[in-house]
Amino acid sequence: MSLTASDVKKIAHLARLGIDELDIEAYTHDLSGMLNLMVQMSDLNTDGIEPMAHPMEQGQRLRTDEVTERDQHKQFQAIAPQVDSGLYLVPKVIE
């Protein structure tokens, strides 16, 4: 199992992860190595085995519908990269 440089670029875009052109080859190599490790699992027959998403096999606890949070946007926005009039600013969103 091995990936190509273009696979890696495609995944990197999906993950919005900038990768130096120079590093693509190394990532391709490393990820292919990881995949080779992972395909070991395909040798094991897991037919009829229920997937285990979580170590805790119990139901979700539910919260009472109460407002418990107060307005803290000033504190929260003190650590934001760019804000104006209480809004977080980002490059123009095009729909």
Added chain:
Amino acid sequence: MENWEVVIGLEIHTQLATKSKIFSGAATAYGAAPNSQACAVDLGFPGVLPVLNQEAVRMAVIFGMAIEAHIAPYSVFARKNYFYPDLPKGYQISQMDLPIVGIGHLDIDVDGETKRIGITRAHLEEDAGKSLHENFQGLSGIDLNRAGTPLLEIVSEPDMRSAKEAVAYMRKLHELVRYLGICDGNMQEGSFRCDANVSVRPKGQAEFGTRAEIKNINSFKFVEKAINHEVERQIELIESGGRVVQETRLYDSVKDETRSMRSKEEANDYRYFPDPDLLPVIISEEFKAQIKAQLPELPVAKKQRFKEVYGLDEDNATQLTSSRPLADYFEATVAASGCDAKLCANWITGDLSAALNKAGLEISDSPVNYPRLAGLLARISDETISGKIAKQVFEEMWQHPVSADDVINAKGLRQISDSGAIESIIDGIMAANMDQVEQYRSGKDKVFGFFVGQVMREMQGKANPAEVNKRLMAKLKG
């Protein structure tokens, strides 16, 4: 157009009317200052965790019961991954493979016929924030107050065959979620939003055509327009040799057109997987029974009961069961007044509804509450006042917080049934109008109305009309 069949399925996002968000304790109220209702969890700060709001689950289950759907004993929240600035965590917590509400249905009435629309599923998810595009130095502003508001996404089968049916379904669903009290239904504020999957196929063809998803249609009027436009666009496209591509289109209500959303065109690989911060939602039989006990009588059943128990006609029964507060108001009025239910129904769907409409008020905000309306109707029933005078009294009660009796007494509107008083007035009028008396007596029955009018005017409308008729008839006949 006549060679084509339209196929429509709707995805409706209803904001659930909880006090706090689906996974945090922040408020959900509309219209707060930007980001003042976005807490650490809503903002997706490092390390924060979601905890599910019980009320959102209850509302989803009650909805499922109302559409006679299967309620999943075990449902799972998944992460839907995509990057967008109004989505703070870079994933939306939603339900994918195992939604809380399974297959159900809703019956709609179109052109006098009932049609059953299948509902594929309804699942819980969190709403995203909003991007504001006013110019902030050429940037967009992000308000995350809406992020984390609970949504129930209700997905229909592609069972609708016209924009009209789609609107009927949407209205019926809108009515239902408000009736159940799980959504305020405010479409301007985005509490009830619709995406439509639209395709066309040649009549008689079994397989569906390629569909386009139209987003952002937030009024009944726009749904019809947007769908009709999209249908026209698709037919024109196919007839001119083109092909419909599967894509997301945005309805622009200003230009009244749909256009392709380029930003969402990029391969949607959402990489759903179970959210490891949340455990499966287990709905026990006990929980279901508890909710079932709280389930209000549904509109269909209520309408039937109103017809049977109160003897209402179809129109009145339909109108009075369109919302729970209205139905409750009606039943409370009947009980409090002890009057004929039809009289109550006519007043509520007539004068009261007209006044509410004019003032733009909901029944719950009516200046005339049910005990006061009942007081008025009781006076009609016991013939203290006539129906006509009652309108005058109602007018007064609408303006001022007074009872019907207060108005009747203060203005001396009590109906006069005293035959002596009525007869003496009749005598006076007959003496002054001998020509008309002669006309009547020579067989011109129509003149009778003239005498009624004169008597009522003389008595400022307060005379008991039945008594006036009776006495007048006797006197005129000589």
Added chain:
Amino acid sequence: MHTKTIIELAQGLRAGDFSSVELTQTFLNRIKQYDTLNAYITVTEDLALQTAQAADLKLATGEANLLTGIPIAQKDIFCTQGVKTSCGSKMLDNFLAPYNATVIEKFNTAGAVMLGKLNMDEFAMGSSNENSYYGAVKNPWDLNAVPGGSSGGSAAAVAAGLAVCATGTDTGGSIRQPASHCGITGLKPTYGRVSRYGMIAYASSLDQGGPMTRSAEDAAIVLQAMAGFDPKDSTSVDCAVPDYLAGLNTSLQGLSIGLPKEFFGEGLAPDVAAVIEAAIKEYQKLGAIIKEISIPNLNLAIPAYYVIASAECSANLSRFDGVRFGYRCKDPVDLTDLYVRSRGEAFGKEVKRRILMGTYALSAGYYDAYYLKAQKVRRLIAEDFKRALQEVDVIMGPVAPSVAFGIGEKINNPIEMYLSDIYTIAINLAGLPAMSVPAGFAQHKPVGLHIIGNYFAEQRLLNIAHQYQKITDWHQKSPKGFE
């Protein structure tokens, strides 16, 4: 003073032998003296002295508990309000957390004195602490060796006496493996025992915080403070926390210990094996019975773990987007550029590898082959352990296949690095509690004994470790130059 146990220090504070301020100052001085270890990312000197003063008042009025006034250090993965919480990443180099993790709140309530925030592999991804934006941490036993990871700063700080105790987090061995490499006691509790609220997530279904200390007795005290139900964490378990100290002296007579043959096979360094075997003999002296068992699917733990952990981390790390907090690239030209460059410039190599791996494993067409398959393997592994723990009370073995390796030795071979986590990773997949307990030395470097228990058997594990520490002194050894 830096080698005393928590109970000894608590007694000293109460007897007036020294104040919390003096004790705190001692540790602050040592942190400065040994800063070449690079164990700390942030030292909160002023805050520490203030807290120590407050602790002294509490001690004077008798409102104190065992941890009041005790200098502790926190792994920089726990959010600390107003204090930089970097998670070892450039991404959060400017991040002053706006709130406290539940664990931090609990230590604050107990009156513990936070000395600072400890170095770690970026976002807890790594087994050597070489993936930190703040540079590698050195192992106090051998300054050319790694301390292990990801809680490498925690292990080095406790081993070198730069804190009485520390917190760590363990997703695939990140408490136990550095504890083993640095010769300290580390406990990864049962999944759900310690709140994850405010603990920056790497892989949510595997992450668990726990104590890293000089002894099992200290671990009992620290775990007591950390454990418990948290309504803010849906995966926190609502069951009573036992008195860990009270359980320490239970006899081990008749204890059945399982030794999985897969833990002692190919790949285990003979010198490490010898230390483990000697430790098992000590347990036999204490009355334990030894039984060979099997975890047949252990060999698939690494692939399953790297699929699941990568998948979860690929989503968990999406919130680092340069919009609301953390690093933002300079002058983004558009939205995509903002995301791609902010994340590209601020995440390190290992983090990127795992995000890419996870994104791939979850993407259309591969989900069943990787993610779903890994979840099925996870169940098989968990069932292997469940079955084994019906046969025996606890499972023992090595924590790591070899002693601490050299800095730079494996950094360019990620796969080899992953393989060294073979014994610890499976425990996280199953969600079981496990400890690393100092059991001797090989090549003059510490070796940890791995003790794995049943769900919520922390009290038993601490008891088993404590009984061993009563008859051995491995845990009391200090590295040369740090005495």
